[in-house]
Amino acid sequence: MGASLNEIKSKIASTAKTSQITGAMQMVSAAKLQKSENHAKKYQTYASKVKQVTLDLVSHDKGPSKNPMMLKREVKKTGYLVITSDRGLVGGYNANILKSVMSELMKKKNDDAFSVMALGGMGADFFKARDIKVSYELRGLSDQPNFEEVRHIVSEAVKLYQSEEFDELFVCYNHHVNSLTSEVRMEKMLPISFDDVTSTPSLDTFELEPDRDQILDQLLPQYAESLIYGSIVDAKTAEHAAGMTAMQTATDNANSVIHDLTIQFNRARQAAITQEITEIVAGAAAL
Structure with missing residues (x-):
């Protein structure tokens, strides 16, 4: 799960950089x-x-x-x-x-x-x-x-x-x-x-x-x-x-992808935390 979180975080970072580039090109x-x-x-x-x-x-x-x-x-x-x-x-x-x-x-x-x-x-x-x-x-x-x-x-x-x-x-x-x-x-x-x-x-x-x-x-x-x-x-x-117009569309699409990836990242992190808590509780019960 840790690798998955890192992968999602990397995608968010790269998409954010792309969004900054297309946003700058739009302004130009x-x-x-x-x-x-x-x-x-x-x-x-x-x-x-x-x-x-x-x-x-x-x-x-x-x-x-x-x-x-x-x-x-x-x-x-x-x-x-x-x-x-x-x-x-x-x-x-x-x-x-x-x-x-x-x-x-x-x-x-x-x-x-x-x-x-x-x-x-x-x-x-x-x-x-x-x-x-x-x-x-x-x-x-x-x-x-x-x-x-x-x-x-x-x-x-x-x-x-x-x-x-x-x-x-x-x-x-x-x-x-x-x-x-x-x-x-x-x-x-x-x-x-x-x-x-x-x-x-x-x-x-x-x-x-x-x-x-x-x-x-x-x-x-x-x-x-x-x-x-x-x-x-x-x-x-x-x-x-x-x-x-093309750069504005690209920027909007990048922001939409970042939004979706952020939701995916939060869900994956929540799942990882839940799993860790479950493992801790199960370990304590076994003792």
Whole structure:
């Protein structure tokens, strides 16, 4: 019985240490989440202004733009930019997005019908393990990435579209709803479309120099890059929220295990004491 008590005590101690670690990781993720949410809010202010200017230019003079980034081509090949984390311990964050992407890829007739770019080590390793070619990958992104960190993969995605390596681009990521919820999104970023946007142009009273199409030639690639970067910021926020939730669940489970083990330990100790008293009484009666 003594060995059993020591074994239970050892389990309680090791589980308590695990609980302390997961509790600390939860606090770290919570701090990162708050910073990411603030970063996302600041970015949304910039993104809304860029979108409004772009929309005004597109709507100016009421004429359709001939810019290739807005023209719909026959879809022969689809590009997917898949955003995951570099590590685990984030619950179902990676599994949800990868499952959705694989479901889309399985609909394609062959490997030549799609191109995959991976932002995050978990996604890159996932596709490579399944012999799916990753045309570009980026790992080691910081917790609050700035545009310079992701400029290359974002610019590469836009460049591949402009060179007609693929005819449409989807960005696949987890959208941050709140600290407990995220939802998988597969948004078409290219070609750029404003079909679902209703806005009154505000540039009618201005003379544009150079003309609208020359301005759009410079602005539309930057606008597309801002859309993709916004998805990355959103995905990072969802990642921190998933990590915080996962660590909170792990901490709660550890505390529950400690509670159960403590009850088991007390019962085992009570049984041992009862047995010792019984042996003492039996010995005294024998005398």
